[in-house]
Amino acid sequence: MANTGVLPFVRGVDFTKNDFSDGKFPAALRLMTGVQWLKLDKTNISEIAEEMGKLGKLEHLSMKNNDLEKLFGELTELNSLRSLNLRHNRVKSSGIPTELFQLEELTTLDLSHNKLKEIPDGLEKAKNLLVLNLSHNQIDSIPTALFIHLTDLLFLDLSHNKLETLPPQTRRLANLQTLILSDNPLEVFQLRQLPSLQSLEVLHMRNTQRNLQNFPTSLDTLANLAELDLAQNSLARVPDCLFNLPNLRRLNLSENEITELSASIDCWTKLETLNLSRNQLTALPATLVKLSQLRRLYLNDNQLDFDGIPSGIGKLSCLEVFSASNNLLEMIPEGLCRCGSLKKLNLSSNKLITLPDAIYLCSDLDQLDLRNNPDLIMPPKPMEMQKGAGIEFYNIDFSLQHQLRLAGATVPPAAQTSGAPSKDPIARKLRLRRGARPEVxxxxxxxxxxxxxxxxxxxxxxxxxxxxxxxxxxxxxxxxLEKPPLDYS
Incomplete structure (x- = not known):
């Protein structure tokens, strides 16, 4: 096909799931001189094709899920390359040319899920990198020079490696917004560089052998921190410094050893997701109901019973997900059914006997999981909600004492005796029967x-x-006057 055809005007091609093994790479690619993005995911390629050297305007290249071991070849000639995705290959550190990191436009590099045992030589020369993903490799150390030059990094993922420490130069990453260190043996590392990362918004330290003794107490200096993952550690309680993070939106404390939750959690006024699953909690503090923005609450695999859930939980008007499977619940507070936004309710593997009648008022509920509650008996469906009830469907009690009971508050004696007369059906019948009798x-x-x-x-x-x-x-x-008869026949 000649250059005068349509190929020079192509701006992007997706070859995903084509078979380019054994030299089957399309020769026509060399004619696509104007292509800007190219996907070669799952194409069984094992080397960089010669045809790629002609793509001088290529900016985004993805070669995920292939059999690449070396990157030598035409990649170093792609001077316009901005993002390179090589995750899920077999690339080793020795198979990466240092010239690749000298591409001045390169801002995104993903080498995750490969066979790197050390940081590739020359990576510190990629001074314009904004996103660097080295997760799921076998890296055991970070060279000192790496973070001296990569000061523009916004996203850094080092999870699932063998790192025991980070270099002191980590504090130079003043622009870093996301740092993922999960699944590294950082038991003796104190993370003293954290206070310097003032732009940090997301921090993941799942399974990093954190406990109350080696937990970084300076974490409360990160005023912009919005997401914190501390799952799969050995925390016996929530560290005090976490209560000084008012901008937290997502907090994961699952799979720890927490036995009690402090009443100070009411400081997390912006919290949207709280995961406390797989701990040893027996009760939740009453201040939980002050988390007005909470949308998702996960309490699976604890030791919570009916008394352990605040009766005023119905005040969480934004709550969409409540998951408390594998606990000791025999009942749930009626207030939980008054959460107007509730969409998913998971109460499986408990000791439920019944549910509140108000469960039928959860009109937005999409998923209700009640599996493995052998003694559960569902409450009868209210008459006013049954077919043919007519206007009785709207028979709602707006009395003060009734609303106080729904909110879980104690009804004062004055409220119990005052107000409208009680709706006693027997008294009503008696009034109707003596309606025709004259009275004094x-x-x-x-x-x-x-x-x-x-x-x-x-x-x-x-x-x-x-x-x-x-x-x-x-x-x-x-x-x-009479009108004369007229015959129009």
């Missing part, structure tokens, strides 16, 4: 009603007389 104090009312009736009768008689007189008046001359 009703004589005057009867006289007034009789007088009004007499006045109405006189008025009706007068109106009838006027109508009768009107009908006896003689007709005018024009009303007496």
């Amino acid at each position: 104090g009703q004589a005057d009312s009867a006289k007034v009603l009789k007088g009004m009736k007499d006045i109405a009768d006189e008025k009706n008689a007068k109106n009838w007389e006027e109508e009768r007189t009107e009908s006896l008046k003689p007709k005018r001359w024009d009303e007496s």
Whole structure:
């Protein structure tokens, strides 16, 4: 195909899941001189094709899930390359040319899920990198020079490696917004560089052997921190410094050894997701209901019973997900059914006997998981919600004492005795039965009603007389005329 064809005008090509093994790489690619993005994911390539050297305008290249071991070849000639994704290959550190990191436009590099045992030589020369992913490799150390030059990094993922420490130069990453260190043996590392990372918004330290002794107490200096993952550690309680992070939105403390939750959690006024699953909690503090922005609450695999859940939980108006499987719940507070945004309710593997009648009021509920509760008996469906109930469907009690009970508050004696009369059906029947009997104090009312009736009768008689007189008046001359019969046949 000639250069005058359509190929020079192609801006992007997706070859995903084509088979380019054994030299089957498309020769026509060399004619796509204007291509800017190229996907070669899952194409069984094992080396860099010669045709790629002609793609001088290529900016985004993805070669995920292939059999690449070396990157020598034409990649170093792609001067416009901005992002390079090589995750899920077999690349070793020795198979990466140092010239690759001298591409001035390169800002995103993903080498995760490969076979790197050390940081590739020359990586510190990629001074314009903004995103660097080296996760799921076998890296055991970070060279000192790496973070001296990569000061523009915004995203750094070093998770699932064999790192025991980080170099002191980590504090130079003043622009870093996301740092992922999960699944590294950092037991003796104190993370003293954290206070220098003032732009940090996301920090993951899952499975890093954290406990109360080696936990970084300076964490509360990160004023912009919005997401914190501390799952799979050995924390016996929530570290005090976490209560000084008012901008937290997502907090994962699952799979720790936490036995009690402090009442100070009410400081997390912006918290949207709280994961406390797989701990040893027996109760939640009453201040939980002050987390007005909370949307997702995970409490699976704890030791919570009915008394351990705050009765005022219905105040969490934004709550969409409540998951408390594998606990000791025999009942749930009725207030939980008053969470107007609730969409997913997981109560599986508990000791439930029944549920509140208000469960039928959860109109937005999409998922209700009640598996493995052998003694559970669902409450009867309210009559007003059954088919044919008519106007009774809207029979809602707005009395003060009823609303106080729904909110979990104690009803004062004054509220119990005051207000509208009780809706006792027996009393109502008695009132209807004696409705026709005259009672003391009703004589005057009867006289007034009789007088009004007499006045109405006189008025009706007068109106009838006027109508009768009107009908006896003689007709005018024009009303007496008869129209002649006309035959149009």
